[in-house]
Amino acid sequence: MTTPAHTGAPGGVDVPVAAPARHLYVHLPFCAHRCGYCAFVVETGGLDRRDDYIAAVICEVEQRCAEIGVLDTIYLGGGTPTLMRPRRIARLLRALADRTARAAEVTVEANPETVDGAQLDALRAAGVTRVSLGAQSFRPRVLERLERRATAEQVEAAVRCARRAGFDSVGIDLLFAVPGQTAADLEGDIARALALGVDHVSWYELEIKPGTALERMGAAPPDEDDAADAYERIVDALTAAGFEWYETANFARPGHRARHNMAYWTAADHVGVGVGAVGTAGGLRRRNAPGVDRYVAALRAGREPAHAVEALDADTRRRERWMLGLRLADGVDTSRVGPPDHPVALDDLEDAGMLVRDGARVRLTHRARFVQNAVAGRLMDFAA
Ligand SMILES: C[S@@+](CC[C@H](N)C(=O)[O-])C[C@H]1O[C@@H](n2cnc3c(N)ncnc32)[C@H](O)[C@@H]1O
Ligand code: SF4
Numbered sequence: 001m002t003t004p005a006h007t008g009a010p011g012g013v014d015v016p017v018a019a020p021a022r023h024l025y026v027h028l029p030f031c032a033h034r035c036g037y038c039a040f041v042v043e044t045g046g047l048d049r050r051d052d053y054i055a056a057v058i059c060e061v062e063q064r065c066a067e068i069g070v071l072d073t074i075y076l077g078g079g080t081p082t083l084m085r086p087r088r089i090a091r092l093l094r095a096l097a098d099r100t101a102r103a104a105e106v107t108v109e110a111n112p113e114t115v116d117g118a119q120l121d122a123l124r125a126a127g128v129t130r131v132s133l134g135a136q137s138f139r140p141r142v143l144e145r146l147e148r149r150a151t152a153e154q155v156e157a158a159v160r161c162a163r164r165a166g167f168d169s170v171g172i173d174l175l176f177a178v179p180g181q182t183a184a185d186l187e188g189d190i191a192r193a194l195a196l197g198v199d200h201v202s203w204y205e206l207e208i209k210p211g212t213a214l215e216r217m218g219a220a221p222p223d224e225d226d227a228a229d230a231y232e233r234i235v236d237a238l239t240a241a242g243f244e245w246y247e248t249a250n251f252a253r254p255g256h257r258a259r260h261n262m263a264y265w266t267a268a269d270h271v272g273v274g275v276g277a278v279g280t281a282g283g284l285r286r287r288n289a290p291g292v293d294r295y296v297a298a299l300r301a302g303r304e305p306a307h308a309v310e311a312l313d314a315d316t317r318r319r320e321r322w323m324l325g326l327r328l329a330d331g332v333d334t335s336r337v338g339p340p341d342h343p344v345a346l347d348d349l350e351d352a353g354m355l356v357r358d359g360a361r362v363r364l365t366h367r368a369r370f371v372q373n374a375v376a377g378r379l380m381d382f383a384a
Contacts, residue, residue, distance in 0.1 A: 019069075020067060020070075021271045022072040023071065023074075023264075023268060024270065026057060026274050027041065027275055028078045029041050029053075029274070029292060031078065039211060042079050054091055056298075060305060072101050072103075073263060074093075076089065076106075080114060081109050082119070089126055093126050104129070105258075107260055111150060113150040113154050121164075131162045131170055132171045132172070132202070133170070135172040135173060137178065138188060141180070142178050142185055145180055145214075155196075163197075171199060171200030171256075172193060174202070174203045176205055179208075186233060190234065190238075200252045208221055244329065245329060274288065280312070283312050285309070287308050288305055289305065289308075319382060330363065333361055334361070334362055342381075346379070349375060
């Protein structure tokens, strides 16, 4: 059921409030410095505003309590959430405790150079169940190119401490297609990543984003074929080591898929709070504006933070669901998502060995997952 409510969006439009979502993203934007490839909503410096920021986030959660149901997943992302220190994260999780399911997955993104054993123990005690450590690479040259602060040794120490702290899942993030990254660099990263014995690996292709230091330096992405070879090598090595390749860029030991991210990929409703946070619920996509000072001032004054709301029509949602679903090893549930724009292409792609149909489910074959965008382009009119 939906009820009309004032959103406080610029221009003051009335939009329906979604049925309560079971997934909450909290953006914690503080960073010690901006890495060379990063285009996220981040603020460097001004750490004296962290208590005010957490108080403002708690106010936003209270303001939006009608949108937030019993939470199955909470994701604290950044920014560098671990710069908030465990006591502020504990304060936030206490404020959410009444709406958090008993078996909820609570993830924190952690920068390895910002955590030690005592802090990881404190995060575990505060109710964090899953930690995702930003490694990006283990090769000093690559880390330098990315302007990363954590060394390979700090990543390894953080994984050991996280294990000792007893998190349900410990994961790392890595990058490939970094300008200047050689095949030997990649092999080194694969070997060290596997030696860590983590439960989850996200291995993203680096995007050179507008406005980043990498872009300003004129860094060129590697040749497309080299990037494709690197990707294939990563998939082969991780699957051979027992990881499930469950999403285009994500690998998990059995039982360790990221439930929060699965909610995004299956287009489940989710609420985003904090500066720059994005959420989609009830057919509406809401984006909070960046700017910690404005955010804190608005919430302190009892106002809603600046944000924009976009209504997603049924075709846009259906296309998004297809695009996201094709990234998953489990594929698309057509009984929930609806047909593609070109259903006849399903037969052609099936005959060509690019997809399999299993009841209402459509899944790409292993080889088609390497050319997923081309396959998706045969099924859907994404430019429409
Ligand atoms: C929100 S970010 C940052 C989390 C944390 N602050 C860190 O630096 O590790 C989460 C992940 O997105 C990935 N990422 C960030 N910028 C990217 C880019 N330009 N291209 C591809 N992946 C990127 C990185 O692997 C990163 O660990
Ligand atoms: S990559 Fe992570 S640590 Fe670096 S600026 Fe972006 S959010 Fe901060």
